[in-house]
Amino acid sequence: MRAVVDARAAGEPRRTGIGHYVSGLVGHLPSASPEDTFVAWCVHVLGARATRRRFPDAPNLQVRTTRIPPRLLGAVTRRLNVPRVEWLAGSADVLLATNFIPPPTRIPALVIVVHDLAFELLPETAPVHRGPEFRARLARWLDRATRVIVPSASAGDDLARRYEVDPGRIDVIHHGTDAHAYRAADETRIEDARRRFGISGRYVLFVGGLEPRKNIARLITAFASVPTDASLVLAGGPVPWHPDEAERLNALIDELPQQVRRRVIRTGYVSVRDKHALISGATALAYPSLHEGFGLPVLEGFAAGVPVLTSDISSLPEVAGDAAMLVDPMDPASIARGLATLLADADLREMLAAAGMVRAASFTWERCARLTVATLRRAAEEAG
Numbered sequence: 564m565r566a567v568v569d570a571r572a573a574g575e576p577r578r579t580g581i582g583h584y585v586s587g588l589v590g591h592l593p594s595a596s597p598e599d600t601f602v603a604w605c606v607h608v609l610g611a612r613a614t615r616r617r618f619p620d621a622p623n624l625q626v627r628t629t630r631i632p633p634r635l636l637g638a639v640t641r642r643l644n645v646p647r648v649e650w651l652a653g654s655a656d657v658l659l660a661t662n663f664i665p666p667p668t669r670i671p672a673l674v675i676v677v678h679d680l681a682f683e684l685l686p687e688t689a690p691v692h693r694g695p696e697f698r699a700r701l702a703r704w705l706d707r708a709t710r711v712i713v714p715s716a717s718a719g720d721d722l723a724r725r726y727e728v729d730p731g732r733i734d735v736i737h738h739g740t741d742a743h744a745y746r747a748a749d750e751t752r753i754e755d756a757r758r759r760f761g762i763s764g765r766y767v768l769f770v771g772g773l774e775p776r777k778n779i780a781r782l783i784t785a786f787a788s789v790p791t792d793a794s795l796v797l798a799g800g801p802v803p804w805h806p807d808e809a810e811r812l813n814a815l816i817d818e819l820p821q822q823v824r825r826r827v828i829r830t831g832y833v834s835v836r837d838k839h840a841l842i843s844g845a846t847a848l849a850y851p852s853l854h855e856g857f858g859l860p861v862l863e864g865f866a867a868g869v870p871v872l873t874s875d876i877s878s879l880p881e882v883a884g885d886a887a888m889l890v891d892p893m894d895p896a897s898i899a900r901g902l903a904t905l906l907a908d909a910d911l912r913e914m915l916a917a918a919g920m921v922r923a924a925s926f927t928w929e930r931c932a933r934l935t936v937a938t939l940r941r942a943a944e945e946a947g
Contacts, residue, residue, distance in 0.1 A: 566939050567648060567655040567670065568592070570603035570626075571633065572662050574614045577800070577832055579772055580859050581678060584714075584738055585661045586617065591739075591932035593621035599936065600625065604652040604666075606633045627652040640667050656943040657709075659935070664700055672946035674938055675708045677701075679856030679878075680721040681776055688776040688853065690804030702726060709942040712935065714738050714857035715878035734938045737882070738857045739928035745866035748843040756840035760830045766794040767902060768845035768869075770838055770860050771852075772802040773809045778853045778874075778892050783815055785851075785898035787823045791906050795849075798841050800832030842867045847905045847912065850874070851892040858882050862926050865919030870912040872901045882926075886918035 572578070573585040592601045602625045605614040614628045629636065629651045639645070648658060648666040657672035658665060665673060682689035682698070705711065705726050711733050713719040719733045757763070767786065771777050779797065786795045801809040816827050833841065842848060848864035850873045858879050864871040865886060873879045875889035883889065888905060891897040905912060 564596075564599040564657065564940055564943055565602070565653075565655045566592075566599065566657045566659055567602045567604055567652045568659045569648070569661050569666060570605050570614075570618070573603075573617055574605045574607055579802070580857075581662050583859060584678070587739055587741065587928040588661070588932055588935060589624070590619050591928040592936065593619065593624040595929065595932035596936040597623055599623060602627055602652050602655065604648060605629070606631060606636055657939045657946070659939060660704075664697070665704055672709045672939075672942040673704075673707060674710045674712060674942050675704060676712045676714075677705075677718065677722055677856075678714060679718055679854060680725055681854045681856075683725050684721065685776060685854050688774065688805075690802075692804065708732070709946050710734060710938055712736050712938060715881050717878040717881055718856040734934070736931055736934045736938065737926055738859060738862070739926050739931040740859065740862040740866050740923055741928060745839060745842070745863050745923075747867050747869075748840045752836075752840045753844035756837050757844060759837075760796070760828060760841070762794060762796060762828055762844075764792060764794065765846040765906070766796045766828070766844075767847050767849050767906070768796045768798060768841055769849050770798045770833075770842065770863075771850070772799050773797070773812060774802045774805040775808055776853050778851050779808075779812055780815055781892065781895045781898060782849055782851055783812065783819075783827065785895040785902060786827070787819050788895070788899045789903045789906070791903070792826075793846060793906055794826040794828055796828045796830065796841065796845070798830045798833050798838060838863075839867070842869055845869050847872060847902070849898075849902065850879075851890060851898050852877075852879065853892055855879055855882075861887065862923050865923035868916045868920050870905055870915035871919060872898070872905060884918075884922055886915060886922040888915065 570589050572582040575582050589603050600623050605628045607614050615626045644667045648668045655670050658668050658670040660675045682693035716735050719735050722728050723730050847870045850860050854877045861873050861882050871887040873887050874892040888901045890901040
């Protein structure tokens, strides 16, 4: 089998959750199936050298880079439905479209990854580009797809209900995490990150893009009501689809009492290395998102041995299991009670940290890659 993988999201300079998913998956596909050939197709104006280093050196992994500005390529493909990906990456038995909408293609077998349906369920939080035109294009591609991958049973149920996709064509494949890479960082790295970001004492960490779906405003409101000397660290930067959210959060923070305001620390976008150090040093990780198809930060907190507070809706209970404190993300009082309990109860933190490490070990990129290969092969067979 020769499979082309749309790996564009892994080449973005500031990777979000989808970029980390693509990077983790492509990094493990070659070893999951040494007898198959995988082609990671990227787009970068600087060419192959700018993207090749993002992927492992494996004899059955090829990296094909198209030197066209991504926005220009996107505009052309939406309007003209060319160039087809096989012109750029070579012919293949199957195409894995890792980010909702595939590039133009006539490859017979098509597998689409749908990460979540927040743009349908919470349209007020969705990026502008995921409006009616996007949804209509997605519906057409879903009709054309041989199989569809979702990262959780929750996302699969949403997809079957909203787009009437036959559940028999949907494969639930959980994301993974590199538990070894995210195990607790050493104290030197943690202290270096603390110093550079101005963090002293205990802190609760949020990590993610500053967008309404992440529910940061309610997290800030909840934190402000908790009697504690701990800080709240917001590790993330603005996202292109909601650039005004950072200003809205800044205004909310500015309205807090001075003794609370000085304990809310904004780091901006952080590197993977700094994110790891910040997670490792946190007293707790708070991720009360309004909707997730999966929720990678929950696993990253688990892997680092940090107790996690997250939402009791969408995919998050499926990912967290019994290893996290679950709260109602719509209710700041529920979030505040969870934060107060975690900050006050060392035994509970220790219990959740231990349970989280065990939980993280069951979500691996090796397993994700192995199951993805099985779906690709099945799609190739079904397409004839």
